[in-house]
Amino acid sequence: xxxxxxxxxxxxxxxxxWCVPCVSAVxxxxxRVGYFxxxxxxxxxxxxxxxxxxxxxxxxxxxxxxxxxxxAYIGPGPAINGFVKSDGALRVIAGSCSGGAALVVREEAGxxxxxxxxxxxxxxxxLGNTQDxxxxxxxKTNGLAPVENGGDVQVLPIANPxxxxxxxxxxxxxxxxxxxxxTRLVQEGHGRILxxxxxxxxEHRFATTVIVVRKEFLDEHPDWVVQWLVGQLEVTRWxxxxxxxxxxxxxxxxxxxxxxxxxxxxLEEAWKRLDFTVDPIAxxxxxxxxxxxxxxxxxHERPDIRLLVDLDFLQRARAAVRPSR
Numbered sequence: 001x002x003x004x005x006x007x008x009x010x011x012x013x014x015x016x017x018w019c020v021p022c023v024s025a026v027x028x029x030x031x032r033v034g035y036f037x038x039x040x041x042x043x044x045x046x047x048x049x050x051x052x053x054x055x056x057x058x059x060x061x062x063x064x065x066x067x068x069x070x071x072a073y074i075g076p077g078p079a080i081n082g083f084v085k086s087d088g089a090l091r092v093i094a095g096s097c098s099g100g101a102a103l104v105v106r107e108e109a110g111x112x113x114x115x116x117x118x119x120x121x122x123x124x125x126x127l128g129n130t131q132d133x134x135x136x137x138x139x140k141t142n143g144l145a146p147v148e149n150g151g152d153v154q155v156l157p158i159a160n161p162x163x164x165x166x167x168x169x170x171x172x173x174x175x176x177x178x179x180x181x182x183t184r185l186v187q188e189g190h191g192r193i194l195x196x197x198x199x200x201x202x203e204h205r206f207a208t209t210v211i212v213v214r215k216e217f218l219d220e221h222p223d224w225v226v227q228w229l230v231g232q233l234e235v236t237r238w239x240x241x242x243x244x245x246x247x248x249x250x251x252x253x254x255x256x257x258x259x260x261x262x263x264x265x266x267l268e269e270a271w272k273r274l275d276f277t278v279d280p281i282a283x284x285x286x287x288x289x290x291x292x293x294x295x296x297x298x299x300h301e302r303p304d305i306r307l308l309v310d311l312d313f314l315q316r317a318r319a320a321v322r323p324s325r
Contacts, residue, residue, distance in 0.1 A: 033071050058126050061212075064090060070217040071228070075130030075178075076207045076280075080289045084303045089215050091310045094229055095280035096209040096236075099273050101131055102182040103138065103195040109173040111194060114142035120173035123158040123166070128297055130208065130288070132157070134197055135176035137291050164189050178208065179270035180254075180262055187266055196273060205275070206284040222313065229317035232278055239276045247271050282309045 060072045061082035073096055083090045105111040109120060117139070124132035135155060136146065145151025158166065160181040166172035167189030174194070175185060185191040198204040211232065218225055239246040247267050255261040289305045292298045 033069060033073070058128050061090075064212065064214055067214070067216075071211065071213045071225075073209050074212055076210055076285050076288050077128060077130035077133045077292065079210055079212045080285060080292060080303070080305060080308065081128055081298065082212070083305060083308045084289075084298055088307055090212050090308075091215055091218055092210045092280050092285070092308055093213050093218070093225060093310055094211045094232060094278045094314045095207055096211055096232070096276070096278070098205050098208055098275040098277055098279075098281060099198050100179040100182075100208050100270070100275075101134065101176065101197040102193045102273070103135070103174060103176050103197070104182050104185040104189075104191040105174040105194045106167055106170065106172065107190045107192055108170065111174060113194075114138065114144065117142075117144055117153050117174065119152050121154045121156060121171075123156045123163045123172055123175040123177075125157070125160055125163075125177070127157045128292075131176040131178060133288060133292050133295065133297065134200075136295050138176075138195065138200070140295070167191055179273060180266050182273075183266045183270040184262075187263070187269070198273070201284065205281055207281040207288075210280045210285075218310075218313075225313050226316045226320065229278075229314050230321050233317055233321045236276050236278050243271065278314060280309055280311075285309065 058078045058081070060069070060074045061078045063069045064072055064082065065086060076092075079090065079092055083092075110116060111120065122135060122139075124135050126132060132155070139145060139151070139153055139155075144153050146153055146155040148155075156172075158172070158175075160177055163172060163175045163177060163181065164184055167175070167185055175181075175191075176197075177185060182193065186193060197206065200206075211229075213225060251262045251264075251267045285308065286305065289298070289303050289308075293302050
């Protein structure tokens with residue numbers, strides 16, 4: 001067990017004289033949490049926890065199914081897919097981030113519009129993850145299709161760090177990536193943002209990262225979950241009120257996790273496309289579920305996800321959280 005940056009971020013959110021209610025080592029033992037070293041996972045509030053880092057959501061969902069973790073910060077695509085495939089064994093209890101994803105094209109690839117993706121290589125972090133669904137919908141909307149669906153666009157599941165390497169080697173034409181990778185593809189991979197995904201959504205808001213809990217864990221430890229969300233609320237408020245300091249500290253912790261520092265210019269630019277929020281933006285989850293089904297990623301029956309989002313615990317946390325000073 002170790003203390004990730006989540007714990008440090010929680011205490012940063014507290015005032016000098018008190019700490020927000022949190023789940024202590026004595027009362028809990030441990031909560032096992034999965035997250036990604038992306039800026040869109042910046043404010044996961046911490047307690048005494050055991051953490052596991054994932055590259056993309058589907059692998060985190062598999063860990064939830066295996067009971068290797070109890071709670072995860074993941075994209076809505078894998079959350080929806082996991083809920084459907086498990087017959088409702090998962091719940092989204094809050095949001096974490098909106099925005100922070102983009103379609104980046106390599107400058108020399110000659111891609112000026114959607115039609116120029118014909119015959120090109122387009123990467124997403126993992127099949128069925130949130131950016132993968134967004135990319136496939138974009139292709140479909142613009143009359144294009146992946147190779148496996150009879151089209152000529154190669155949609156390739158490639159981890160974010162490898163996408164950057166392939167951009168630099170000119171072996172990849174485009175990528176739908178979360179931050180900070182989208183900005184890194186621009187600044188270090190000689191890329192250009194063709195589509196900021198916010199532009200594709202009503203009011204420019206869509207869930208990028210949500211908090212998912214195993215239903216079994218939720219039923220067994222409801223008070224722990226409420227206390228966790230109290231921390232989430234405090235950290236989110238602190239990040240919103242101290243963006244510059246939060247940006248620096250998140251960059252520092254990403255360096256500890258990945259062993260590589262992000263340039264300040266990357267963090268500053270990426271931060272502009274992010275909105276840290278506890279709102280899971282449920283309407284965007286419904287739209288994504290319909291999209292995933294239409295793309296053939298959710299079986300033969302249109303999914304009923306009415307029980308996916310449970311905001312009762314977030315409401316209880318709001319009632320318990322201390323007012324800002």
